Amino acid sequence: MSGEQGSERRVTAGVVVIGDEILSGRTRDTNSGTIASFLTAIGIDLTEIRVVPDDQPMIVEAINTLRSRYTYVFTTGGIGPTHDDITADAVGAAFGVPVDLDPRAVEILKGHYQRPEDLTEARLRMARIPAGADLIPNALTKAPGFRLGNVFVMAGVPKVMEVMLQAIGPLLETGEKVLSNTVDCPFGEGLIGTALGAVAAAHADVMIGSYPVMNGTSFSTKLVVRSRDPEALARATAAVEAMLARIAAEQAAGSRPVKY
Amino acid sequence: MSGEQGSERRVTAGVVVIGDEILSGRTRDTNSGTIASFLTAIGIDLTEIRVVPDDQPMIVEAINTLRSRYTYVFTTGGIGPTHDDITADAVGAAFGVPVDLDPRAVEILKGHYQRPEDLTEARLRMARIPAGADLIPNALTKAPGFRLGNVFVMAGVPKVMEVMLQAIGPLLETGEKVLSNTVDCPFGEGLIGTALGAVAAAHADVMIGSYPVMNGTSFSTKLVVRSRDPEALARATAAVEAMLARIAAEQAAGSRPVKY
Numbered sequence: 001m002s003g004e005q006g007s008e009r010r011v012t013a014g015v016v017v018i019g020d021e022i023l024s025g026r027t028r029d030t031n032s033g034t035i036a037s038f039l040t041a042i043g044i045d046l047t048e049i050r051v052v053p054d055d056q057p058m059i060v061e062a063i064n065t066l067r068s069r070y071t072y073v074f075t076t077g078g079i080g081p082t083h084d085d086i087t088a089d090a091v092g093a094a095f096g097v098p099v100d101l102d103p104r105a106v107e108i109l110k111g112h113y114q115r116p117e118d119l120t121e122a123r124l125r126m127a128r129i130p131a132g133a134d135l136i137p138n139a140l141t142k143a144p145g146f147r148l149g150n151v152f153v154m155a156g157v158p159k160v161m162e163v164m165l166q167a168i169g170p171l172l173e174t175g176e177k178v179l180s181n182t183v184d185c186p187f188g189e190g191l192i193g194t195a196l197g198a199v200a201a202a203h204a205d206v207m208i209g210s211y212p213v214m215n216g217t218s219f220s221t222k223l224v225v226r227s228r229d230p231e232a233l234a235r236a237t238a239a240v241e242a243m244l245a246r247i248a249a250e251q252a253a254g255s256r257p258v259k260y
Numbered sequence: 261m262s263g264e265q266g267s268e269r270r271v272t273a274g275v276v277v278i279g280d281e282i283l284s285g286r287t288r289d290t291n292s293g294t295i296a297s298f299l300t301a302i303g304i305d306l307t308e309i310r311v312v313p314d315d316q317p318m319i320v321e322a323i324n325t326l327r328s329r330y331t332y333v334f335t336t337g338g339i340g341p342t343h344d345d346i347t348a349d350a351v352g353a354a355f356g357v358p359v360d361l362d363p364r365a366v367e368i369l370k371g372h373y374q375r376p377e378d379l380t381e382a383r384l385r386m387a388r389i390p391a392g393a394d395l396i397p398n399a400l401t402k403a404p405g406f407r408l409g410n411v412f413v414m415a416g417v418p419k420v421m422e423v424m425l426q427a428i429g430p431l432l433e434t435g436e437k438v439l440s441n442t443v444d445c446p447f448g449e450g451l452i453g454t455a456l457g458a459v460a461a462a463h464a465d466v467m468i469g470s471y472p473v474m475n476g477t478s479f480s481t482k483l484v485v486r487s488r489d490p491e492a493l494a495r496a497t498a499a500v501e502a503m504l505a506r507i508a509a510e511q512a513a514g515s516r517p518v519k520y
Binding site: 025033034036037052080083178190208212 | 293310312318341342345380385438452453460468469471474484
């Protein structure tokens, strides 16, 4: 298995978070973190996130840049019924296709808002879909998202975004999952950095991340070894653990406190 | 005062969040939200956020694009002592300047790590600063950030980032603060969207945002009116409130439940 990994296609993704309210700090974006975890779990490498305002040229630029660069693009926000929901029009502009009422989406909304007076003009805006798109079902509140080309357009409300993401999952080409080991290190990065760098250089077939954990004004560290190759992962993890044991022994022998 | 607003310079900003751990979903970014709130409070318009991996070309691209586009750029992450901390080198590359041990930064670290053996090779990496940069003080853990041109480079650990942001604040050109009123709307966006769009069109001198609040599977809405002009803000807020009163009266007269 691991011998064939070099020939496997890497599946990549970008995320575009759309909304003035994120950029003003009024709303904290949680969707991009949810998407990041979701993609990592199915072996897709999220490579870039952009947060842009409710501004068509900026949305178009972000979508067009990322869709040419990555296997998939996921957007959140701006597909509701109000005047500031402009994502469908922006996606249409990005692809150069018209955006009109989509009969499939209208049917979904009619099924949900059964009395004609409840299917307001505003709600009908949620059935405006770029030509050529597939709908993404919304198990929770019905108004659909859509997919056009490699771009998946989802709602901004986190719970609605999550059910759309679940619906999209089976449609995605997945990559080989990145495996990871986390090694808890009692020392701060400053004490282990040089030795860790040597381990990283000697194990260039894995990724080694070092993440400080703050305890008051001192630090410990989480060391995360990542690879798609389980054998390389095991080798590098063992090397990190051996390095930490050596540093711990040196510290004990020196009996000196160290500022981390 | 308000009559002069048209001639005031708009102060804008972009944020670059640097770190594989954000893109893998392992760590949730809170720094960009903190920066967003901080900038909004001092009248600076945050216009774009990008999250990029620990990859020099991608960091350079993001910094160079945003620094040419906005008044200020703020980065977080990648200035620690380990091999995966590459932000200083990336900023040097973005500006085309060398990156070397900075005597001022070395002095700060020497003052903190007083015994020579504690100022490890790894910790000294935190004194590598691009030529021409000013240091950003770090009241908490001492290792400084830096400013080069209009780019402010801060730590990724949130508490450290926050003290750096506080230190930067007084250096920034601030804009006129955006004022906002929030109107709680008991109806979902679908019921008010068309009327709200008309209010927004009639008050193009303000920004009106509509944010759904999910209650189970139904919605209420927060309507946020924003402007730098207090009179325009008051006019538009009154118009939103009048619109909601009208819809509430219509709903009461019709005595019909409405799916939001």
